Amino acid sequence: xxxxxxxxxxxxxxxxxxxxxxxxxxxxxxxxxxxxxxxxxxxxxxxxxxxxxxxxxxxxxxxxxxxxxxxxxxxxxxxxxxxxxxxxxxxxxxxxxxxxxxxxxxxxxxxxxxxxxxxxxxxxxxxxxxxxxxxxxxxxxxxxxxxxxxxxxxxxxxxxxxxxxxxxxxxxxxxxxxxxxxxxxxxxxxxxxxxxxxxxxxxxxxxxxxxxxxxxxxxxxxxxxxxxxxxxxxxxxxxxxxxxxxxxxxxxxxxxxxxxxxxxxxxxxxxxxxxxxxxxxxxxxxxxxxxxxxxxxxxxxxxxxxxxxxxxxxxxxxxxxxxxxxxxxxxxxxxxxxxxxxxxxxxxxxxxxxxxxxxxxxx
Numbered sequence: 001x002x003x004x005x006x007x008x009x010x011x012x013x014x015x016x017x018x019x020x021x022x023x024x025x026x027x028x029x030x031x032x033x034x035x036x037x038x039x040x041x042x043x044x045x046x047x048x049x050x051x052x053x054x055x056x057x058x059x060x061x062x063x064x065x066x067x068x069x070x071x072x073x074x075x076x077x078x079x080x081x082x083x084x085x086x087x088x089x090x091x092x093x094x095x096x097x098x099x100x101x102x103x104x105x106x107x108x109x110x111x112x113x114x115x116x117x118x119x120x121x122x123x124x125x126x127x128x129x130x131x132x133x134x135x136x137x138x139x140x141x142x143x144x145x146x147x148x149x150x151x152x153x154x155x156x157x158x159x160x161x162x163x164x165x166x167x168x169x170x171x172x173x174x175x176x177x178x179x180x181x182x183x184x185x186x187x188x189x190x191x192x193x194x195x196x197x198x199x200x201x202x203x204x205x206x207x208x209x210x211x212x213x214x215x216x217x218x219x220x221x222x223x224x225x226x227x228x229x230x231x232x233x234x235x236x237x238x239x240x241x242x243x244x245x246x247x248x249x250x251x252x253x254x255x256x257x258x259x260x261x262x263x264x265x266x267x268x269x270x271x272x273x274x275x276x277x278x279x280x281x282x283x284x285x286x287x288x289x290x291x292x293x294x295x296x297x298x299x300x301x302x303x304x305x306x307x308x309x310x311x312x313x314x315x316x317x318x319x320x321x322x323x324x325x326x327x328x329x330x331x332x333x334x335x336x337x338x339x340x341x342x343x344x345x346x347x348x349x350x351x352x353x354x355x356x357x358x359x360x361x362x363x
């Protein structure tokens with residue numbers, strides 16, 4: 001067969017992956033459904049009710065060819081109001097959003113400065129065409145500043161994550177001032193921070209109290225804390241206008257489904273309305289993680305380094321047998337194999353505590 005050797009090599013290194021049907025009978029501490037909104041029946045029912053009242057249920061076309069609906073526009077407006085940006089556009093996924101941003105914004109004679117732990121979708125975007133990309137050490141703001149200072153690029157573009165998906169740590173606050181100082185565009189991937197941190201739970205811009213400026217770009221996903229599917233890009237009207245005219249994942253893809261858009265809009269309303277109680281629940285879970293595992297986290301992502309591909313799967317499977325789903329993450333996704341625990345608000349504090357106690361014993 002065509003790829004037998006490659007598959008055998010993956011199996012030998014314990015990096016072989018398979019798809020497994022979700023077991024709904026065990027507790028979910030593996031998914032990115034941070035606020036448990038995927039289980040909020042009222043959000044689904046109100047979305048279905050609104051969708052049933054429409055003359056059709058499908059978006060039917062791209063945003064630029066009869067596929068841009070009032071539902072899309074209303075959600076974009078709500079996102080802008082909640083986050084303080086001028087304009088926004090929604091699209092199919094966070095993966096596509098990173099492709100759209102990086103492939104279209106970085107032009108000839110420009111330079112992209114990307115955190116070495118930026119998401120794989122962003123890294124892939126740099127390989128689609130010849131992009132001048134410089135990776136800087138993770139969250140090393142002094143190194144980033146040196147690189148920006150020495151660069152003679154026409155445009156300087158910096159790409160960081162609000163909360164890093166595997167480490168669970170926050171981007172350093174200094175990145176905003178540094179980008180301002182060197183007139184650099186700043187892309188912040190808020191896939192794992194939107195809905196999790198900040199006074200309004202809108203992400204790191206909100207968390208750090210950043211005043212939005214024309215050089216800031218925020219990308220967020222709807223398939224994590226929002227319990228839906230899709231993504232959004234928020235920026236100045238000028239940047240959004242440019243993306244709509246140049247970004248291939250926006251121009252050539254069917255617009256986001258009406259159901260997912262309505263569901264995410266309902267989730268946004270829910271988060272804003274219940275932000276105080278949600279922040280309390282998030283805080284309680286961080287306390288449990290620290291007490292039971294001795295790990296301080298800025299997010300709901302808890303990485304536990306195992307450093308052994310075989311062992312990490314054994315631990316994952318033992319926990320599964322006890323009724324808990326956690327992530328067993330191996331190379332090349334991470335440098336060293338980890339158990340990735342998500343302290344979801346969708347599970348009770350007592351369920352999280354029991355998982356931590358069991359994990360500590362097994363580890």
